Amino acid sequence: MMTIPSSPSDSELLRRIEAGEEDAFVALYRQRSGGVYRFALQMSGSESIAEDVTQEVFMVLMRDAGKFDPTRGSLAAYLYGIARNHVLRMLARDRAFVPFAEEDGGENSAHELITAQDDPLGDLTRRETIERVRDAVLALPPHYREVVVLCEMHEMNYADAAATLNCAVGTIRSRLHRGRAMLIEKLRAREEPKPDAREIKTARCFA
Amino acid sequence: MNCQLFETVVIDLARSSVTDAAARESGLNHAETCAKCATRLAGERALTIGLRSVAANVETNVPSPRLEAALLAAFREQKEVSAPQANLYALTPRTSRRQVYAIAAAVVVAVFVGLIGINVLRSSRSHHVEQAGNAGSTKKPLTSGLAPESAERVPTMQEVATINRGDEDEVEDRLPPRTIRRTGRDSSRGGGARQSNTGVQMLPVSRGASANMNEEDIGDVATEFLPLIGEDSFNSADGAQVVRVEMPRLALASFGLPVNTDVAGGRVKADVVLGHDGVARAIRFVR
Numbered sequence: 125m126m127t128i129p130s131s132p133s134d135s136e137l138l139r140r141i142e143a144g145e146e147d148a149f150v151a152l153y154r155q156r157s158g159g160v161y162r163f164a165l166q167m168s169g170s171e172s173i174a175e176d177v178t179q180e181v182f183m184v185l186m187r188d189a190g191k192f193d194p195t196r197g198s199l200a201a202y203l204y205g206i207a208r209n210h211v212l213r214m215l216a217r218d219r220a221f222v223p224f225a226e227e228d229g230g231e232n233s234a235h236e237l238i239t240a241q242d243d244p245l246g247d248l249t250r251r252e253t254i255e256r257v258r259d260a261v262l263a264l265p266p267h268y269r270e271v272v273v274l275c276e277m278h279e280m281n282y283a284d285a286a287a288t289l290n291c292a293v294g295t296i297r298s299r300l301h302r303g304r305a306m307l308i309e310k311l312r313a314r315e316e317p318k319p320d321a322r323e324i325k326t327a328r329c330f331a
Numbered sequence: 332m333n334c335q336l337f338e339t340v341v342i343d344l345a346r347s348s349v350t351d352a353a354a355r356e357s358g359l360n361h362a363e364t365c366a367k368c369a370t371r372l373a374g375e376r377a378l379t380i381g382l383r384s385v386a387a388n389v390e391t392n393v394p395s396p397r398l399e400a401a402l403l404a405a406f407r408e409q410k411e412v413s414a415p416q417a418n419l420y421a422l423t424p425r426t427s428r429r430q431v432y433a434i435a436a437a438v439v440v441a442v443f444v445g446l447i448g449i450n451v452l453r454s455s456r457s458h459h460v461e462q463a464g465n466a467g468s469t470k471k472p473l474t475s476g477l478a479p480e481s482a483e484r485v486p487t488m489q490e491v492a493t494i495n496r497g498d499e500d501e502v503e504d505r506l507p508p509r510t511i512r513r514t515g516r517d518s519s520r521g522g523g524a525r526q527s528n529t530g531v532q533m534l535p536v537s538r539g540a541s542a543n544m545n546e547e548d549i550g551d552v553a554t555e556f557l558p559l560i561g562e563d564s565f566n567s568a569d570g571a572q573v574v575r576v577e578m579p580r581l582a583l584a585s586f587g588l589p590v591n592t593d594v595a596g597g598r599v600k601a602d603v604v605l606g607h608d609g610v611a612r613a614i615r616f617v618r
C-alpha cells in the first residue's frame with residue numbers, strides 16, 4: 125500500500141524554524157508567501173509595497189516564530205495580521221507621495237489577464253471589469269477594504285478574519301456588508317453615464 | 332421570509348456561504364417572488380464574481396525570487412549569529428554552577444581552617460594561663476603579697492593586708508603588672524555600666540570561673556587589693572564578689588594615694604570586693 129507523505133503542520137514548521145532549520149523556513153515561505161504578497165498587493169495596489177510587506181512579515185516570523193499562539197487563530201490569520209499592520213503603516217507613510225508612472229505600468233502588467241487569445245473583445249471586456257472592480261476596492265476606506273480583501277478575495281471565514289483584524293465577528297459582518305454596498309455604488313456610478321456638463325441646471329431663485 | 336430578513340442573508344446567498352439550508356431555501360424562494368430582492372441578489376452575485384475574478388487575476392502573482400533569496404540569506408545570517416549565543420547561553424549556566432561550587436567549597440574549607448585555628452589558639456592560651464596560674468601558686472604564695480592570678484578568686488584578708496599603702500603608681504612599680512582575667516558575663520550581657528549615687532560607675536560584675544577570656548581583659552593592669560574594713564570581717568566574706576567600678580580620680584586621695592592634679596578631673600577604674608552583705612571589703616585600682 126502506498127503511503128502519501130503528509131506535509132508538516134504549521135506548528136511543526138514553526139518549531140523547526142525556531143530550531144534554525146532552513147528547510148522548514150523555505151517550506152513555510154513557499155506555502156504562505158503568495159497569500160501574504162497578494163493580500164498586500166490587493167490592499168495597496170503596489171507591487172513594491174507588497175514585496176516590502178512580505179519581507180517584513182517573514183522577517184518577523186524568522187525572529188519571533190515562538191510568538192505565534194495557535195489558540196488565538198490560524199497561522200494564516202497571524203501572518204495576514206502582521207501584513208495588514210505593515211500595509212496600513214506604509215499606506216499612511218506613502219500617502220503624501222505621488223506614485224511614479226512606471227509603477228502604474230507595472231501594475232498593469234501585473235494584472236494582465238490569463239485568458240485565451242482567440243477572444244480579444246471578450247478579454248478586453250473582462251479585463252476592464254476586473255480593473256474597475258480592483259480600482260473600486262482600492263478606493264474603499266482601509267477598514268472596509270481589508271475585510272473585503274480577506275473575506276471575498278482570500279475567501280477567509282469570518283472567524284479567521286476577526287482574528288486577523290483583532291475584532292469581533294459581528295464587526296467583520298457589518299464591515300463586509302457596508303463595504304460591498306459601497307463597492308456596488310462605485311461600480312454603478314461608473315457604469316451610469318455622467319451627466320452632461322452643459323446640461324441646464326435648475327436653481328432656486330431667491331430674488 | 333420578508334425583504335428585511337432577506338437583506339440579512341443576501342450577502343451570504345451571493346457568496347454561497349449560507350450554512351443554514353432552510354434559510355438559504357427561504358431566501359431563494361423570496362428572491363423568486365420579489366423583483367427588488369432578486370435584483371439585489373443579482374447585484375451581489377455579480378460583485379462576488381467580480382471580486383473573485385480580481386482574486387483569480389492575481390492568483391499567480393508571487394513575490395520575486397530575489398525576495399526568497401534575500402530572506403534565506405537573512406535566515407542563515409541570523410542562524411549564524413544566534414548559534415554562538417545559544418552555545419553561550421548553554422555554557423554560561425554550567426560555568427556559573429562550577430564557579431559557585433568552587434566558591435562554596437573554598438568558603439567551607441576556609442571556615443573549617445579558621446575554626447581549627449581558633450580552637451588551637453584558644454587551647455594554647457588556656458594552656459598558657461594554666462601554666463601561669465600553676466607557676467603563681469607554686470612560686471608566689473598568697474602570703475607573698477602578690478595578688479592571685481585569677482580575679483574570680485576573692486582575695487583573703489591576708490593577701491589584702493600585705494599590700495603597702497602608697498602611691499598607685501608606686502604600687503604598680505613595685506608589683507609586677509599582672510593580667511587580670513575577668514570572667515563570666517561580659518559588659519553587654521551584664522546590662523552595661525550603672526551609675527551609683529556616689530558618682531561611682533558600676534561596671535559589669537565579674538564572678539564565677541570560666542575558661543573564656545576576652546582580649547581586652549588580658550591587657551588590664553591592676554594594683555593589689557587594699558583593705559577597706561577590718562581583717563576579721565573580710566575573712567568571713569565567703570560569698571564575696573568582685574565588681575568593676577569607675578570613680579573620680581580624686582577618690583584616690585581617700586585611700587591615701589597621691590592624685591595627679593593635671594588629670595584630677597578624670598576617672599579611674601577599680602575592682603571592689605563586695606561581701607555577701609553588700610559591704611565593700613577591699614579595692615584595687617585598674618589601669
